[in-house]
Amino acid sequence: MGFWDWTKNFFTENQETIYVTQKAIENASTKLNIKMFGIAMAIGFIASTISKCEFKTYVGNEEIKGSEYYLWNIEPNINESSSQFKRKLISQLLFFDEALIVEVNGQLLVADSFYQHEFAVAENYFTDVTVKDFTFNKSFKMSEVMYFKSNDMNIRQLLVELINGYEELNGMAEGKYKRSGGRKGIIKLSKSPSGDKKFQDELNDLFNNQFKNYFEAENAVIHLSNGMDYTEQGGEATKKSTSEISDIQNITKEAFDRIAQAFKMPPALLRGDIAGIGEITDNYLTFCIDPICKILYEEVNRKRYGKEFLKGSYIKVDTTSIRHIDIFSISEAFDKLIASGGYSVDELRVKVGDNPLNTEWSTRHWMTKNYSDIENIEGGESDE
Structure with a gap:
């Protein structure tokens, strides 16, 4: 050139006159990429949140920590921790509106790319399944994989x-x-x-x-x-x-608000506002996190347990571990939950991150004397 x-x-x-600017000389015409920055922030926020969830496993309606629990909460495969695995899964699901998990030699792998062959009645299958730089030279039936779908429309394109x-x-x-x-x-x-x-x-x-x-x-x-x-x-x-500068800030704020709404996040949370954080967090968990966890819950249970689900064997995505709990701020609530018989001491200790005592009395449910059966209360009134 x-x-x-x-x-x-x-x-x-203009003929022999040249207009020079400092920015032109520096060649520093960098454009802010709002959409990718905002989308990446939102997806990263949600993925990190769900990675904190504990996948609890039950057999016969009794909580069991076995190989299935270890697979989902500690080591899904030899190259990833459970947190890395969950973040990748959620990121794929939110960015592409779909995600695929294949099981190979007892390891769970999130596919980076794949192609789905869809049918009306016959079973769908997947080809060109790629994980990192390896592409499987086989097809996977729908019944052999866990396939997650978030929306019918591509949210990223919109x-x-x-x-x-x-x-x-x-x-x-x-x-x-x-x-x-x-x-x-x-x-x-x-x-x-x-x-x-x-x-x-x-x-x-x-x-x-x-x-x-x-x-x-x-x-x-x-x-x-x-x-x-x-x-x-x-x-x-x-x-x-x-x-x-105010113009740029206002436009960026508006764009971030639209991105947050698309992912059903409170816009204030994505912007980092801390005013009213308690209510904001409740809305975030209810409208953003819980629906995604429901998608995981349904697909994992129907593929890993099938109709054994009806016999009390299933996986539960526990979102209560997302919140940071200050035991001193909830001491009254803690006492009320025990006094009403709703939870045992050990169950609440686990909720706040402590180890259970595993004693006879700590696993029992208690109720204070001021609680009584309503029939007894009515009977007592009629005897007076």
């Missing part, structure tokens, strides 16, 4: 189309900010550089090196050859304004 072809991207040429409009507005705000903040000047040439290689080389050095150093330095001078006249442009146009 010739010098003048290159400069057309950065300068406005978000991209929506956020593109915000990025256009943001690009305008960025351009306004750069124009208001950059130093500007005009170079007038007494002759055209066309056909004069030496003069073109001098211009190359001037724009690529000398002006860059001149704009970056706190105090500087610059040498101009004969036939060049540079005039610094001052005035209000070169002063930075906080309004441009």
